[in-house]
Amino acid sequence: MITLYDYELSGNCYKLRLLMSILGIEYKTAPVDFYPGREHKSEWFLKLNPLGQIPVIDDDGLVLRDAQAILIYLAAKYDPSGTWYPRGNPALLGKISQWLSFADGITATASAARLHDGLFYALDIDAARAGAHRLFRILDEHLWFGEREDRDWICSAPSPTIADIACFPYVMLSEEGGIPRQDYPAIRRWCDRVKRIKGFTVMSGVFPAGPA
Amino acid sequence: MTETGCKDPVILNLWHPIAAVAETAPGRVADTVLLEERLGFAIDDAGNAAVWRSRPGLATGDRVEPLEVRDTLPAKLAYGYLWTSLGSPEEIFPIPEFAEPDRRRLNAATIGVNVSAPRAIENFLDMGHFPYVHTDILGAEPHTEVKEYDVEISIERDEILATRCRFFQPMASTTSSGGADVDYIYRVPHPYCSVLYKSSPVDEKRLDVIAVFLQPIDQEHIHAHMMLCVLDEENEDKVIKRFQQTIFGQDKPILENQFPKRLPLDPRAETPIRADKSAIAYRRWLSQKGVTYGVIPALG
Ligand SMILES: N[C@@H](CCC(=O)N[C@@H](CS)C(=O)NCC(=O)O)C(=O)O
Ligand SMILES: [Fe+2]
Secondary structure: OEEEEEOOOOHHHHHHHHHHHHHOOOEEEEEOOOOOOOHHHOHHHHHHOOOOOOOEEEEOOEEEEOHHHHHHHHHHHHOOOOOOOOOOOHHHHHHHHHHHHHHHHHHHHHHHHHHHHHHOOOOOHHHHHHHHHHHHHHHHHHHHHHHHOOOOOOOOOOOOOHHHHHHHHHHHOHHHHOOOOOOOHHHHHHHHHHHOOOOOOOOOOOOOOOOO | OOOOOOOOHHHHOOOEEEEEHHHOOOOEOEEEEEOOEEEEEEEOOOOOEEEEEOOOOOOOOOEOOHHHOOOOEOEEEEOOEEEEOOOOOOOOOOOHHHHOOOOEEEEEEEEEEOOOHHHHHHHHHOHHHHHHHOEOOOEOOOOOOOOOOEEEEEOOOOEEEEEEEEEEEOOOOOOOOOOEEEEEEEEEEEOOEEEEEEEOOOOOOOEEEEEEEEEEEEOOEEEEEEEEEEOOOOOOHHHHHHHHHHHHHHHHHHHHOOOOOOEEOOOOOOOOOOOOHHHHHHHHHHHHHOOOOOEEOOOO
């Protein structure tokens, strides 16, 4: 059985809750008092992840950290359709990895801005917001051209991949960091498509799709 | 035109929360903002506290003896928080249940929100949003109707009291075992603080107490301190905190999207659906007190 070391307001933890919900994977939640308790820096947690970061999973003794790494593992192991992480398609796998790494960039900017505004993290807020806008501009353009060639998702595949899951949460939560999305229409349409994936689930701060 | 701080004497003379004691490193300088003023503060292990207008020589993180700091502002520890004032405060409002020994007393979190304090209080008072915003926790369709309840402005206690509130909740607290009709009482004993009482799933004769104490940073930004004082012998602190943070995290985007950010006090300013009975009483009470900070005062 999978145990997810989880904090409700974390978008990185939500990536995993979201994929597990879509794939119908059962799991247990081990709450981590990330804020205000800073339990991710406690002795017991650092044994699990010396980086002192959530999320972490434990799947029958296999301990994994990093949301993107865990998405790969879960999709490779538990997705019978093989579409979320298509193991036989090297070009697509390369693209997926590229966007997983892009998602970490969204964490470093949009998520950082949200931590600053909501949980008082001391960091350069202007740099965080500017960095997020730069990434959102790139993503918006990529999705806009995709719509011109009938590509609904971040990668060129007929259905969504873990790249979509990895990029979604901190895009969706960006307003909490003072990063509006009105100038990214293709991103807004893509968010709406993600919300309509079967098995989609919400977190605090993310609302379900409106009526079609 | 630039903002030049708070000039509202009603607000200046109140106690305001500035930090959770549990989250303050003892004997160290910390800093915050209240009503656009930078403040320094410190609490020692014995519970002595000092608050002062930020000044060079007392830098964040420095060791300090609160009792030795001169030229300080009023300071008081109450309900798990440090309170201060930029004016001459009277007694702080009472929460007698806080002293009951079998309760769990926790700071669920302090969260920064881009909204005025009065807007956040008004949202806290509104049961109508439960099924839509806190779906399957504090409400669920089709149980969407806010049933008739009573509101009074208590002259003698100078607070708003809403009683006989009742709502169907799928999961009212960490101790719930399923959906139930839950009784609520709301108090607004301070323009920026509200205390709610709701049926305890573990003791039908007693009520859980949940309060929001809002620290006004400026007219459109707050730090929301969430206090829990509940009956729960089963769950770890972090589970109880998580429940409350989940709910607050759902409110946050709703609060931050309110327009205008300041609360309009003119009775004709907004549709009656948004301004239901307790909201109308709250707005009237703020008007009567002459509060101008964080609101759009009524003309005339
Ligand atoms: N690359 C990691 C980043 C995870 C991350 O930034 N987690 C945040 C919470 S959402 C965290 O634990 N931050 C604490 C820290 O970095 O010290 C991942 O994607 O899982
Ligand atoms: Fe709410």
